[in-house]
Amino acid sequence: MNILVCMKQVPATSQVEIDRETGSLKRLGTQAKTNPYDLSALETALRLRERMGGRVTVLTMGPPQAEQMMRDAYRMGADDAVILSDRKFAGSDVLATSYTLSQGIRLLGKADLILCGRQTTDGDTAQIGPAVAEHLGIPHAAWVSEILAVDETGIEVRQTLATVTQRSRLRLPCLITVEKNICVPRLPSYRLKRETAERPIRVCGFDDLPEKNLSRCGLAGSPTHVETMFAPPVNAKKVMLKGSAGEKAAALVSVLKEKKLIEGGTGK
Numbered sequence: 001m002n003i004l005v006c007m008k009q010v011p012a013t014s015q016v017e018i019d020r021e022t023g024s025l026k027r028l029g030t031q032a033k034t035n036p037y038d039l040s041a042l043e044t045a046l047r048l049r050e051r052m053g054g055r056v057t058v059l060t061m062g063p064p065q066a067e068q069m070m071r072d073a074y075r076m077g078a079d080d081a082v083i084l085s086d087r088k089f090a091g092s093d094v095l096a097t098s099y100t101l102s103q104g105i106r107l108l109g110k111a112d113l114i115l116c117g118r119q120t121t122d123g124d125t126a127q128i129g130p131a132v133a134e135h136l137g138i139p140h141a142a143w144v145s146e147i148l149a150v151d152e153t154g155i156e157v158r159q160t161l162a163t164v165t166q167r168s169r170l171r172l173p174c175l176i177t178v179e180k181n182i183c184v185p186r187l188p189s190y191r192l193k194r195e196t197a198e199r200p201i202r203v204c205g206f207d208d209l210p211e212k213n214l215s216r217c218g219l220a221g222s223p224t225h226v227e228t229m230f231a232p233p234v235n236a237k238k239v240m241l242k243g244s245a246g247e248k249a250a251a252l253v254s255v256l257k258e259k260k261l262i263e264g265g266t267g268k
C-alpha cells in the first residue's frame with residue numbers, strides 16, 4: 001500500500017507576528033515544529049505499512065526550512081520526503097494550498113491512501129484534507145479516531161464527530177484526516193537518524209506541477225481576503241457556581257436571566 005502523509009511545520013510558539021497587510025503569519029525567523037496532529041498521521045501510516053507493506057511518503061508545502069521536519073519524519077520511519085517550495089506558492093490560502101498539494105500528489109503518482117492531520121495548530125481550519133480530496137476527486141473521511149479494518153480495496157474507520165461517532169468504509173484511493181489521539185507517535189530513532197542522514201529530500205517547484213496554472217497558486221489563487229486582525233478582548237470576569245448539579249443549574253439560569261441571555265419568564 002502506498003501511503004502519502006501531508007505534514008505542515010507550525011510555529012513552536014504562540015507569540016507569532018502577523019503581516020498586517022496580507023493577514024498572513026510571518027513565519028521566517030520563527031522557531032518551527034511539526035504540527036502535532038501530523039505526527040499522529042505519520043504514526044498511523046507507519047503502522048499500516050507494517051501490516052500491509054508498501055511505502056510511506058511525506059509531503060509538505062512550505063519554505064525550505066521544512067527540511068528539518070522531513071529529516072524527523074525519516075527518523076520516525078518515512079521512506080520518501082517531498083517539499084513543494086516556490087516563491088510562487090507564497091500567500092496561499094486554503095484553496096490555493098489544497099490545490100498545490102493535490103498537484104504535488106498527482107506529480108508523485110499513485111497514492112492508495114492519503115493521511116492528513118485533523119487540523120493545524122496555527123491556521124486551524126481543518127479544511128485542507130477534505131479540500132485536497134475534492135481536488136483529486138477521491139472519497140474522504142475527516143476526524144478519524146480509529147482504523148477498524150483495512151485491505152487492498154478499502155479502509156473502514158471510526159469518525160468521532162461533534163455529537164456522534166460514525167463507521168465509514170471508503171474504497172481506495174481515499175483520504176482521511178486523523179485525530180491526535182488515534183495513536184501515540186513513536187520517538188525518532190537514533191538508528192534511523194544514522195541510516196537516513198544522507199537520504200535525499202526531493203524539492204519540487206511550480207514548474208514541476210502537472211498543470212502549471214499560476215492563477216490557482218499563491219496569492220493569485222487565494223480568494224480569501226483578511227479584513228482585519230486583532231487580539232480578542234480578554235474578559236476576566238468569572239462567576240463560579242457552587243453546590244449540587246441542581247443548585248448549579250438553577251444558579252446558572254438566574255445568571256443568564258440577569259444578563260438577559262435567556263428570557264426572564266420561563267428561563268427557556
Ligand code: FAD
Pocket residue numbers: 006007008022023024025027035037038041059060061062090091092093094095097098101115116117118119120122123124125126127128129222224225226
Ligand atoms: P488545516 O486544514 O487545519 O490542516 C489540516 C491538515 O492538512 C494538516 O494536519 C496537514 O496534514 C495538512 N496540511 C495543512 N497545510 C499543509 C501544508 N502546507 N503542507 C502539507 N500538509 C498540510 N500560510 C503560509 O505558510 N504562508 C503564507 O504566505 C500564507 N498566506 C496566507 C494568506 C491568506 C490570505 C490566508 C487566509 C492564509 C495564508 N496562509 C499562509 C495560511 C494558509 O492558508 C494555511 O496555512 C493553509 O491553508 C493550511 O490551512 P490550515 O493551517 O488551517 O490547515
